[in-house]
Amino acid sequence: MSKIKRRHFLLGSAAGMLAREATPAFAQVPGAGAAWFFLSDAEADFLWAAMGRLIPGDELSPSAAELGGVVFLDRQLASRWGEAADWYMEGPFETGAPEQGYQLPYTPRALYRRAIASLQDQLVTAGGRRFEDLSEEEQDTVLNNLGASGPEGAGNGGSGAGAFSPGAGEGSDAQEGFMVAASGGGGGAVDLDGVPAATFFDRLLTDTKWSYLADPAYGGNRDMLAWAMLGFPGANAYYNSVVDNWSMDYDRPPSGIATDLDPYGIAGDARFPTYDGPLDADGLIGGRG
């Protein structure tokens, strides 16, 4: 007797029997801070500061952090994406050329956990202070050095010269010299416990920008303020009378996929949220979107 059944799956629900099953509706990952699904309080503190510098607050908009960036990233790391459910994560893992893309054995969760811990260790070892306790200028220097420390993908998984080399820069500011890549003859990309610094920086920058620009149902872009800044109308759909109205000044407010709900789905604020209800596999609070 044939066992074949015709199945009808709504998008986003089942992943198919043969797919790697990600953990369904999340409560909290063990070890997370009280306000978070995945992040520890210490990681959240780092991200609040870092995301606040990558897209800072000014007259154009609040910072990415103030708009819920850490909330967004926490939920994304708790989601299927955070566990790399759709990525091919079979070995062997080899260092490749940049053209061959990501080859690290780390899920986004593992990447963030390792890199943040290692970065903080190196900063404390070098200058006695964690990232969030540096001045804004010092934080920007660290971020600049992270981003400049080698091409994405080079030395995937640890090329040689490793951790922290106090640089040959001027002054005695250890933070200034932090992570100046040991130059000369390839290698020297700074290593954050197996994660090249440039890879971590690219990941963090992309996730910060996406927190800022994605639908607010995911926890960032609070009140659609980033969309309002750009003039992007969001999930609105009908532009028949706009498209050929050349240079029209379109002034309707943006809308999202879940406009009738508190975009966080939580009580509390972007720095110390409290959550209400389980997170689904996509990173949305129970049933929204």
Next chain:
Amino acid sequence: MVTTLPPRDVAIIGMGWTGAIMAKEMLDAGLSVVGLERGPYREPAPDFSAPGMHNELKYHGRYALMMRPAEQTLTFRNDAFQTALPYRRLGSFLPGKGLGGAGIHWNGQTFRFLPYDFAIRSATIERYGPGIIDEQLSIQDWPLSYEDLEPYYDHFEKVCGTSGRAGNLRGEILPGGNPFEGPRSDEYPTPPLKQSYAEGMFEAAARSVGAHPFRVPASNLSQAYVNPYGLTVHPCTYCGFCQRFGCGYMAKSTPQVCVLPMVEGRPGFELRTEAWVQRVEMHEDGRTARGVTYVAADGETYFQPASIVFVASFSLWNALILLLSGIGEPYDPRTGTGQVGKNYTYQTMTSVTAFFDKSHRFNPWAGAGALGTVVDDWNGDNFDHSGLGFIHGGYVAAYITGGRPLMYQPVPEGTPSWGAGWKRALAESYNHAFGITMHGASMAARGNHLDLDPTYRDIFGNPLLRMTFDFPENDKRMAAWVTARVEELARVMDPASIKVNRLADHYSVVPYQTTHNNGGTIMGSSPADSVTNRFGQVWGVSNVFVTGAGLFPQNAGNNPTDTVGALAYWAAKGIREQYLASPGPMVDA
């Protein structure tokens, strides 16, 4: 344990565009058909309904409608000196998974190929002599001409309802269309889309440099339309959520909207989704297929006997299935022997972004997947290549496909990648810039090919497909020259600044470019230089037919889908009139 099922006349591997077309055609011929789709069932309502569909993070950022590398992917290297490594995350190309395949989430750009494309080798030699063709290139003429395929282009465009304006109607050059196109037997089924501001600016600039702008032929329709099957396509709302998204308005031509209602529920047809075909099973003589083996949603393995097998799963996976099934001889670039996997090609993409002051509001979010104005003056052999050192070219278009901000973050040259400077530049540029795309051809080269990876496996334990590809030197020179024309055009518009996005020195799988993967199962005139004849029938295995862009001996400058659809209708007619009456080779080897 493998369970053998009752036999069917036809088994179709993959239910995207060509699977749907072949299902209809074979049902019309009175055959029993089973369609096997590895992915889930999908239908416009509720699966593509707004506002939930307008979720850029889910559908663009997390690729919700695409294949999942965790299940099956491929390995990649630029050349044979490298070790191929897995395509662990989606990037450069986004194959589909699910009923409708990539036909759900395409942009709808519906160009025919040029007559030159079908006779590229002989036409190039005739005009320039053989020396202009690099030794590295393995381009070859198609085994059919533009004229052969024209009635089927016409039919597929009518099935889609494509919106456009003819430029060459039965030999008469018409204003507003493409003067370089091959002669059309009929006008487009619906008129062009409304034109946006950016396109208007581009059109004026193009005319001023002597080029011939026309509207991109769009399968996002300008008006309601009833296709030859009696199926309705709705008018596009310019919502700007086209590529990577499903269309809940049923305004984008897809298998679901344009073909599948003629197939589903019909006596003699059975659709099995979540049915992942592993290979074609052969008789011991290796000359006839017996049917296909697949793994079903319940994890069990089934053998479906069939008299005819269509390998319709997308170019890459079609090559994989032939290799795993032992059909044909794998191509070895070192010796030049074998055909399966040969002539893998892609698309050669560059662009120029033009930035303007705030008095110009381009409203990029009011867009559609094929909303654009284009010139063909630097495509194909439409211009004199004498002394330029390359062949072919690309079309150049101003597209307004949407302003979704995860995808679209235009900032001028020299903008920092983060911080207050980045934010300010983005805020000032987002609505005051637009891009001009160079959509370039991809010539076949001897080293660029597909085969089986020696190391990595999928969830079924099958070897992954291995892709070896880099831009041929010809294509790098072509891209540099045509991009320089784009730059000139951009400057004519008198922008505040421009940013030129040139071709990378080496092809990378990281940034998205297109999902126009071609070749690997090419058609030709002889088994000595191809896998199939002009009907997609595998040489030496008469009851196995391959569809899709894997049949292209090399890629044109234009998008592939119109040619994919036309070839499917062309092959179906041949199969119905010739093969079904008298099964066997349709072309003498």
